[in-house]
Amino acid sequence: MDASQIKALKEKVQAMLKELEAELHASAGDEAVVTLDTSIGRLSRMDAMQQQQMALELKRRKEQYRLRLENALKRMDQGTYGRCGRCRGLITAERLEIQPDAVLCVRCAAPK
Numbered sequence: 381m382d383a384s385q386i387k388a389l390k391e392k393v394q395a396m397l398k399e400l401e402a403e404l405h406a407s408a409g410d411e412a413v414v415t416l417d418t419s420i421g422r423l424s425r426m427d428a429m430q431q432q433q434m435a436l437e438l439k440r441r442k443e444q445y446r447l448r449l450e451n452a453l454k455r456m457d458q459g460t461y462g463r464c465g466r467c468r469g470l471i472t473a474e475r476l477e478i479q480p481d482a483v484l485c486v487r488c489a490a491p492k
């Protein structure tokens with residue numbers, strides 16, 4: 381990847397991060413502890429707890445993704461972006477376009 385490609389991708393990643401932040405912000409509270417409110421029945425409480433679990437899982441995944449994107453931005457600033465973390469080879473631009481947070485090249489990421 382040359383500097384202009386990285387710059388374009390950086391803007392894309394920053395936009396993705398912004399969107400993710402907004403989503404995380406919007407869903408804040410979804411995972412709030414289900415209170416032992418007696419006004420809702422046992423079944424609806426189970427529903428609520430299940431929804432809470434799903435919201436938590438989704439939030440966890442989004443937070444992980446946010447971390448990966450932030451790390452990608454860091455690597456861009458450090459000039460190490462696009463290098464495979466294992467073999468130090470170059471990760472192709474095509475791969476980074478699809479998965480900007482990729483840390484391994486196709487060969488290293490492939491299941492052995």
Ligand SMILES: [Zn+2]
Pocket residue numbers: 464465466467468469484485486487488489
């Ligand atoms: Zn590699």
